Amino acid sequence: MKFDINTLGIVLALLGAVLAALMAGIGSAIAVGMGGQAAAGVVTEDPGKFGKVLILQLLPGTQGIYGLLIAFITLTQIGVIGGGGAEVTFAKGLLYFAACLPMAIVGYYSAVSQAKASVGSIGVVAKRPEQFGKAMLFPIMVETYAIFALLISILAITGVGNLNI
Amino acid sequence: MAVLQMQRIFLCALKKERKQILELLQRRGVIEIEDMDNTDNVFQKMDVSVAKNGFEKTISVARDAVSILDTYVPEKKSMLASLNGRHEVSTDVYDDFFDKHDDTLRIAHRIIALSKEIAEQKGEILKLDTQVEMLTPWITFDIPMNFSGTRYTKAFIGTLPDLWTMDAIYERLADFTPLNVDIVSATKDQTCIFVLSPKDKADAVYDVLRGMEFTHPSSTFNKAPAEQLEILKDRIKKANEAINKAKDEIISYADKKEDLLFLQDYDTMRAEKYEVIGHVLQSKNVFVLQGYIPKRDALKVSEELSAKFLVSVELEDPSEDDEVPVLLDNIGFSKPLEGVVAAYSPPGKGEVDPTMVMSLFYYLLFGLMLSDVGYGGIITLACAILLIKFKDTMETSNKGSLKMFLYCGISTMFWGAMFGSYFSDIVTVIAETYFGRTVVIEPLWFTPMSQPMRMLAFSLVFGIIHLFAGIGMKFYQLILIKDYKSILYDVVTWFVLLISAIIVLLSMDMIKNIFSLNINMPTGLVNGASITALLASLGIILTGGRASKNPVKRILKGIFELYGISGYLSDVLSYSRLLALGLATGVIGMVINQMAGMAGGGPLGPVIFLIIFVVGHTVNLGINALGAYVHTNRLQYVEFFGKFYEGGGREFKPFSVKTKYYKFKEKMKNEV
Structure with a gap:
């Protein structure tokens, strides 16, 4: 049987989807864990701050969701979910793979960095709970880049679907 | 929609009426009292630290007593009880509590002493239990444990590790007969023995026993x-x-x-009052206080004071140098967002209250990011029910947050309908799974999921509008302080530059392709825009650094100022999160619906469907509502406020009743 390189297309695309979910998910898991440790410390001293520190803990959890989103969109596009869909050629598969990379890589690193900002902000809330509004802003600054990555990944994946190669 | 105008208030009154006057002011809660530092021979400040410490101690004792009471007499509380707010009592209760105060404090001390007693007794029981445990193997032994022997004999009472038989022990001690060995009890861990030997051989016997790891009991007593x-x-x-x-x-x-709860509140109020007493000047017979009062309350309060007491009240407008505290006053749907502004920083000197303008965008942004009719409906309904149920008793701050989310929910429903999202695509999934039909609710506008570029374009346009509103606010602020030069240099130049830049960008093929736009700018307009853009840039370079005298520095600073255009670019791109977060809500909702739909028909299908639907959408709603909330705040704080607002004002902190459990209704009988 002759080897058809185009059969690898879907493999690459799936690899990209899985990578986005994996790396962003791992990043968020680490990040939310870090936040949780700091938050637990604050709650030991003052259980009344639970609501505030919980929000700060959850902030770096969004990257995992974005990763899931990218994975899902890719899986739908290549027909792994929902069936149907056009044939994924080798080139197309590679394009899908590349399109998933921003979310995978930026997702991981932004989650971990955001967790560091979150932990710092939890410290702010511990000492000065009235400054919660400002404390919330620091982790959000980091998240911007995860959102940009998400955007590029979404646009690229939907764009690749419309390409004719 | 404004920062309330403040007035300075000076009050001079008789010292014998101090208590009544301060209590009245505390209940009105409209005056922020300032520290007065011009003491002299006549006017002195009172040292209140001792009294305040006393109150704080009472408060902590009462709090401890209540928490002890709560452990022994648990009170059933529903999840929503905290929305009930403070209990309202008449001011008479406050006045009458004076007689009960000391008794209540005594009870608090007694409760704490009792709880200590319980802890001590529990420790004692623990100690006794270990002794009982140690004694149990000896229970059949009928000689006191501290028995040491008779005139000619020596007794050894103790334990050997492991299990020993009588023969084994006699074998070891064979050299020292005659002697008597009794095994009181034996388990596989230890053997309790009683050995009686002649006194002259006692030492040798003891050595052998020690070799067998014989130990004496840890405590001895003179009873069996x-x-x-x-x-x-x-x-x-x-x-x-x-x-x-x-x-x-x-x-x-x-x-x-x-009573114990009341005691806490009572002394909290007294501590607050003494704090104030520490700030006022007092002579032998009179006291003087000064502070800030909102202008709208000033007259009413001064009239009330003059009517009831022998006082002199003076009101005057604050001078330029005064650091006037800030109190915001807004109406309707803007009011709940005062807290959001305060969380950033109250407006500083010469700044306007941004709440009103911000609120217009706030709800729209939140709705755009969550954009789902189902989710918006849940939020709206939940807030509405709570607001109605706890209408009379809820604290103002809780009411504010609930109202804010109520409006956010309505906006979410609106945008959800625009984008055709009802729990994402639940209608389609149900129709397909259970009725085998294809039903799609058409959006009122368009579906972002199938036209992401269109949504992106809309997000960026929305961002541009938001940013221009920010520049507009700056314009308004500069007009108020009549700084026309800055209007021309900092606002008009930028405005022209940005508008021209947008026109030029829209005429470029690349941009047209990206957003698949089909507009043809007249060439004249584009050329004109290019020229005005250049002129505006030149204007910024020339005037941006006008604070510096040195011409070279000035130009360099101006160029740096122009570089701020990259800031506008990133600000606008930042609004792409509207698309990203909106899509995130929708797509995750779709995943949930799809999973639920997989359960299919059959008897169990709908049950599984319902479980996945409820759990999945609850989680999705929670996470995305949080996301929408924080990112809305970010767009307001960073992108919008960045254009005109610095804050740095001081919040108005009136002398008021800051209790935790009770609030006071005004006395009716004394008032006409």
């Missing part, structure tokens, strides 16, 4: 074990009785809980 056990059990019983008695006494104070 069985007898001793009885004594111990008796003591445990007594300790238990003492615990129960103390518990009963604590429980008997359950009806005093309200």
Whole structure:
């Protein structure tokens, strides 16, 4: 049987989807864990701050969701979910793979960095709970880049679907 | 929509009326009292630290007592009880509590002492229990444990590790007969023995026993074990009785809980009052206080004071140098967002209150990011129900947050309908799974999921509008302080530059392709825009650094100022999160619906469907509502406020009733 390189297309695309979910998910898991440790410390001293520190803990959890989103969109596009869909050629598969990379890589690193900002902000809330509004802003600054990555990944994946190669 | 105008208030009154006057001011809660530092021979400040410490101690004692009471007499509280707010009582209750104060404090101390007693007795029982445990293997032994021998014999009472038989022990001690060995009890861990040997061989016997790792019991007493056990059990019983008695006494104070809570509030108020007394100047017969009061309350309060007491009240407008505290006043749907502004920073000197303009965008942004009719409906409904149910009792701050989310929910429903999202695509999934039909609710506008570029374009346009509103606010602020130069240099130039830049960008093929736009700018307009853009840039370079005298520095600073255009670019791109977060909500909702739909028909299908639907959408709603909330705040704080607002004002902190459990209704009988 002759080897058809185009059969690898879907493999690459799936690899990209899985990578986005994996790396962003791992990043968020680490990040939310870090936040949780700091938050637990604050709650030991003052259980009344639970609501505030919980929000700060959850902030770096969004990257995992974005990763899931990218994975899902890719899986739908290549027909792994929902069936149907056009044939994924080798080139197309590679394009899908590349399109998933921003979310995978930026997702991981932004989650971990955001967790560091979150932990710092939890410290702010511990000492000065009235400054919660400002404390919330620091982790959000980091998240911007995860959102940009998400955007590029979404646009690229939907764009690749419309390409004719 | 404004920062309330403040007035300075000076009050001079008789010292004998101090208590009544301060209590009235505290209940009105409209004056922020300032520290006065011009003391002299006549006017002195009182040292209130001792009194304040006393109150704080009372508060902490009462708090401890309440928490002890709560452990013994748990009170059933529903999840929503905290929305009920403080209990309202008449001011008479406050006045009457003075007589009850010391008794209540005594009860608080008593409760704490009882709880200490319980802890001590519990420790005692623990100690006795270990003794009982140690004694149990000796229970059949009828000689006192501290028996050491007779005139000619020596007794060894103790334990050997592991299990020993009589023969094995005699074998070891064979050289020292005659002697007597009794095994009191034996388990596989230890063997309790009693050895009686002649006195002259005692030392040698002891050496051998020691070789067998013989140990004496850890405590000895002059009673036989069985007898001793009885004594111990008796003591445990007594300790238990003492615990129960103390518990009963604590429980008997359950009806005093309200007094204890009131005690905390009472002394919190008194501590606050003494704090104020520490700030006012006092002579032998009069006292003087000064502070800030909102202008709208000033007259009413001064009239009330003059009518009731012998006072002199003076009001005057604050001077330029005064650091006037800031109190915001907004109406309707803007009011709940005052907290959002305060969380950033109250407006500083010469700044306007941004709440009103911000609120227009706030709800729209939140709705755009969540954009789902189902989710918006849930939020709206939940807030509405709570607002109605706790209408009369809820604290203002809770009411504000609930109202804010109510409006956010309505906006979410609106945008959800625009984008055709009802729990994402639940209608389609249900129709397909259970009725085998294809039903799609058409969006009122368009579906972002199928036209992401269109949504991106809309997000960026929305961002541009938001940013221009920010520049507009700056314009308004500069007009108010009549800084026309800055209007021309900092606002008009930028405005022209940005508008021209947008026109030029829209005429570029690349941009047109990206957003698949089909507009043809007239060439004249584009050329004109290019020229005005250049002129505006030149203007910024020339005027941006006008604070510097040195011309070279000035130009360099101007160029740096122009570089700020990259800031506008990133600000606008930042609004792409509207698309990203909106899509995130929708797509995750779709995943949930799809998973639920996989359960299919059959008898169990709908049940599984329902479980996945409820759990999945609850989680999705929670996470995305949080996301929408924080990112809305970010767009307001960073992108919008960045254009005109610095804050740095001081929040108005009036002398008021800051209690936790009770609030006071105004006295009716004394008032006409």
